[in-house]
Amino acid sequence: MTAPSADLAIFVASLFHGGVGKMRVHLMNEFARRGVKVDLLLAERDSPYMDRLDPAIRVVDMPTSNALTGVPFLAAYLFRRRPRVLLAQRLRVNALALRARAIARVPTRVFVTANTHMTTEIEALKPAKRPHHLALLRDYFPRDDGIISVSNGVAEDLAGLLGWPWPTPRIQVAPNPVVSPELYAMAAEPLDHPWLAPGEPPVVLGVGRLEPQKDFPTLLRAFARVRRERPCRLVILGEGKLRGELQDLAAELGVSDNLAMPGFVANPYQWMARASLFVLSSLWEGSPNGLTEALAVGVPLVATDCPSGPFEILEGGRWGPLVPMSDPDALAAAMLATLAQPPAAADLRQAAQRYTLENSASRYLEIMGLGR
Structure with a gap:
């Protein structure tokens, strides 16, 4: 079996312009500083924080983050690089990651982050969009190797949406990397x-x-x-x-x-x-x-x-x-x-x-x- 060429692949659609993008860069840079081999998979290089990335981080340009072309590209990446862990951000990206892993048939463990109070966020959507978001949540989150939540409140709410008891070892809490x-x-x-x-x-x-x-x-x-x-x-x-x-x-x-x-x-x-x-x-x-x-x-x-x-x-x-x-x-x-x-x-x-x-x-x- 081919040895992993990356410890951690982080898959995001974009680093964005606000606090979320900044926190992601801080965290990735700290991983790299500790000797973790990090690949960053991006669909869009539209963030002012790109130039703050540690040079040791390998940036992989995704052609798109939609399912039609994103899944085959990601599956090929996983088969070739075989990262030990893939960390997915948000619902749609997580679904793509899990589909790609199934196609690539690699032992990469997939984790997903939970960054917001999902019940309230879904309720704020237009009614026609709510079933799709709930489906992405309930169909794919149980397939992840783990869920990393930014707060206990987010974790407890997510457990309720998934019909899991709280607390559960399947959802772990990690503080945001704010103070630096x-x-x-x-x-x-x-x-x-x-x-x-x-x-x-x-x-x-x-x-x-x-x-x-x-x-x-x-x-x-x-x-x-x-x-x-x-x-x-x-x-x-x-x-x-x-x-x-x-x-x-x-x-x-x-x-x-x-x-x-x-x-x-x-x-x-x-x-x-x-x-x-x-x-x-x-x-x-x-x-x-x-x-x-x-x-x-x-x-x-x-x-x-x-x-x-x-x-x-x-x-x-x-x-x-x-x-x-x-x-x-x-x-x-x-x-x-x-x-x-x-x-x-x-x-x-x-x-x-x-x-x-x-x-x-x-x-x-x-x-x-x-x-x-």
Whole structure:
């Protein structure tokens, strides 16, 4: 039998532009640093993080991630390279990986990551699309050699969807690789903005795609209520299809002059380190990286108690208030209270150490049987 020429193949459609892509690169680079031979299978090289990949990582260009042409290509790759483990990201990619392994008839073990609260994500889809997503989940996840979840909440929800008892050894939890030396170095980079000058009102920060999941309308409404009590400004970093609606809502609420939406920012940590408050207003998550990043740099936080992740990251509200979703009054009250009496930054930074890159990489490798 041919010996494996790669320890680990990581199959993703794209690295993307946001926090998910950044975390993937951090994790892969740490694997490579530890001597794991990594192949990265990509259908699209459209990410600004491509140039941050460790040179030891071998990039394999997939012709496509659709089943018609993707499965034969992947099967040929598996037969030729015979990686010990293939780590698949998301539902469709996982289905392709399992089909390809069956064709190649290789002993490669396939693991899939669970990055979000699946019940809520499926409910947010158009009704016609829900059966297909459930089928991908229920038909293929049981065939995987293991499932790696980003949080206990995601894992428990997934077990319920699959009809498995919880806890189950078939789903293991690994923290996201959020806290790294790079994060602190980027947070320390200078940032010149008039709102950050001494004596200016406090800056409230939100970070994320301008999509329904992040529920920035609730943050805007809460911000307008906070401004009735004290001066402050709001910065939302991220891009998406709801930009126009959010700008219209800001005008309706009379807060346009105190709102900045600079779009996607490659280094959000500069803002996090200088903001007076970080707010996560999401309707659902998995383990929100932005919240953990803000915790790591020591900025006070407020978050919705959405499924799932914030409750675990903030340890039930120990490190910042948790409020009901879609409740501007509750969110505004928590924002005012935290601005008036912020927690100690050193305590917040210490609480984030569970999410170091080293801890995450060690846990992933342990689960996949590639311990280094």
